[in-house]
Amino acid sequence: MGSVGEPAPNLMSHHKWWKDGVVYQVYPASFKDSNDDGVGDIPGITSKLDYIQSIGVDILWVCPMFDSPQIDMGYDVSDYEKVYPPYGTVEDMQTLIDESHSRGMRIILDLVVNHTSDQHQWFKDSRSSKSNPKRDWYIWRPAKYDAEGCRRPPNNWRAMFTGSAWTWDDDTQEYYLHLFAPEQPDLNWENPECRNAIYQSAMEFWLRKGVDGFRIDCVNMYSKGDLRDAPVTEPDRETQNAGLVWCNGPRMDEYLGEMNAVHSKYDAMSVGECPFTPDLEKVKSYVSAKNKRLNMVFQFDVVETGSSHASKFETLPSETWLLDFKAAVTRTQKLISGNDAWTTAFTENHDWSRSISRFGSDKPEYRVASGKMLALMLITLSGTLFVYQGQELGMVNAPLSWPIEEYKDLDAANYYEQVSRKTNGDAKALAEAKAVIQFIARDNARTPMQWNANSNAGFSTAKPWMRVHDNFRELNAELQEQDGASVLSFWQRMLRLRKSYANLFVHADFELLGEPSTKIFMYSKSWESEKALVVLNFTEEVQLLRRPQGFGNAMLLVSTADSDGKMLAPFEGRVYIAA
Structure with a gap:
């Protein structure tokens, strides 16, 4: 083991450490509560490091733990250099970093820098007046006016969570851009002072503390081009899907090169979230080693199987879904054939529902078999392998019997409200909407981790912030650690096998x-x-x-x-x- 603050050397030193490593993703609010307030926290993660290591992983990925109003579960950062108080402190994070390193594990954080919270001091300054020095740190535009003189947003973009991607500010009489919620204003990467502040506050602050890299949120959205209208694909709607317009803009290579220069000083790992990029040549340009931009990206081909792409909530199973699934796996695997690019392998994360419920069967008689089969597939796919908390146990989606009130995510709530409004509360339409939410919503991956058969699954002695899955008494880590035939035991064996056959399975x-x-x-x-x-x-x-x-x-x-x-x-x- 390495000393505190320094990761142990990777035994497979002929490859980059992040290629052969297996990453375990932790969602702080739902992992382990150490102070009995019903919310997971950083000390809770530290207390379970031995468990995480026992699975066979090498790299810990912690989802956003920065200070935040939690409009979007931490993906709305109000201060990059502070920790969300219910999760702990910067000192708690330093302990987690050091304790991870002492076990020979690396640790990466989520880097959320396409946007901030509207409560970040940068945005407060920016919206205070048009003459403020930070005004240009965000994207402000004057209104357009139609033939009747009515005020309209600068373009027809639809935000990911709401209607228009623009919100009017009465005080300064301009719109600001937000690709997600109105409380998540987009940073203006065109401004060099803004970019340098991002590199210092969001990246180097934590790299100097020993963090080994970042999963980079919305990594291809920073350069948005000329903000032109999106093509009209839904004539009956004022706003249009614009992901293919606002992603992969003309200055992306420049920005990623600057970020890579920061990463390189620390031998840090970078994995970017790369949506709306169907052109594999563009993806290869981002992850080519010689281009020095990103180490790898998350493409969503696999987890988006069955999606219409117009809306996540139009993702439904079909009789031929496996054909699309195989094609998606093939595309991500072929990314590394005959070149210096790299890829990733995953079927779960905090933004998608549980893989057993989607790609296998969560019926009691098939759940374990499905969990093992999907594990076998993942450990034999090339690229860096990512495992999401609870996946190693075979956790599944929330039951259909749960009322809609149990779902906490902004995305699901907005969708349900949209259906209710559109159908005037039609009971059949709302039941169908809830069924879709139960199949695909992000909440399914955010139910508390199931540690044992005790109250609240051993996650907390207090009422958890989100309901624990009903099956925790028969599906939990404590039981599976004692069962050689469990999904957890299978994952442990398979990850050892992956390392034994690293050339064949990883590369x-x-x-x-x-x-x-x-x-x-x-x-x-x-x-x-x-x-x-x-x-x-x-x-x-x-x-x-x-x-x-x-x-x-x-x-x-x-x-x-x-x-x-x-x-x-x-x-x-x-x-x-x-x-």
Whole structure:
């Protein structure tokens, strides 16, 4: 183990530490409450570091813990150099950093710098007057007026959470831009003083304390171009989906180069959230090692399977969803073929519902099998692997029986209210809206971590800020630590296997195999003379296994159902190694 404040050297030193590392994402409010106020906190995370390490992860990712009014669960930062008081203090964060390093683990933070809270002092100054020195740190524009003389926003962009992406400020008689909630005004990256303040306050402040890198929120939204109108795709609506307009603007390469210069001083890791980027060549340009911009990005191809892209809440299961899922996995895996780019592998995070409920089955008889099968898939995919808290236990979506009041997220609440308003409170429409929320809403990933079968799942002795899942007595970490057949035990074994076969599973080329199938997902991994075959049954039925040419005599390395016959059990996964 390394000394306090210094991570232990990575045993696989011939690769960058962040390539072979496995990342565990923690959502502070829902992980562990140490002071019995019903909200998770930084000391709670520190108290569970031994558990986190026992899973087999190397890197801890902490979601936003900065001071914030919590309009968007911390993604509205009011001070980058302070900690949200219910979570703890800067000193608590230093302890978490040092204790992580003492165990040989790295730690990264969320970097939220497309926007701040409207309670940040920068924005308070900016909106105080048009002549304030920080006025240009945010994006202000005068109103437009229609033929009748009515005031209109500067363009037709629709915000991610609300209607127009522009809010009128009565005091200074201009609109300000917010791609998310009105309480999240966008920073003006065109202003060099603003950028330098971001680098110092949001990045170097924490890098100097020993943080090993950042997951960078909305990383491709900083350069917004000329703020032109989005194409009209919904003629019946005043505002239009504009993600393809406001992302990947003309100065993105410049800004990412500047950020990389900061990261490089500390050998820090960077993984950017990169939505609305269907052009893989653009993605490659961001993550090419020679370009020195980002180490890797999150593309949402996989987690957006089934989405219309017009609205997250139009994401529904279909009979052919697995075809789209396989195509999405293939796109993200092919990103690293024959070049110096890098990719990521994940099926869960704080913004999407639980993968078992979406891609497997959360029925009691299939939940464990689904959790193991999806784990097997992830550990055999190339790129840096990300695991979200509770995924290693096989946690699932909230029950459909929960009333809508149990959902806390701004995004879900806005959607439900929109349906209610549009349908005049029609009961059938609202029931359908709640079913969609139960399937896809972010709240499903934010229910408290299930530690044991005690009150509130051992998360807190006080009433939790969000309801604990009803199944915590049979699904919790304490039980699974004692059960060699549990989802947790399987994850532990598989992460050891991933490290043992790092070249083949982490770095190798991916190839989709088999005829188009809505039931079986089959692919190979190739590294020099080594080859592996991965076969996954995504159904509740037994399926016939037809091994492709070249793998007839392959050796079974692992099966989630401890079988090696010609038939695959429901939600069984297998890995074969070519002889």
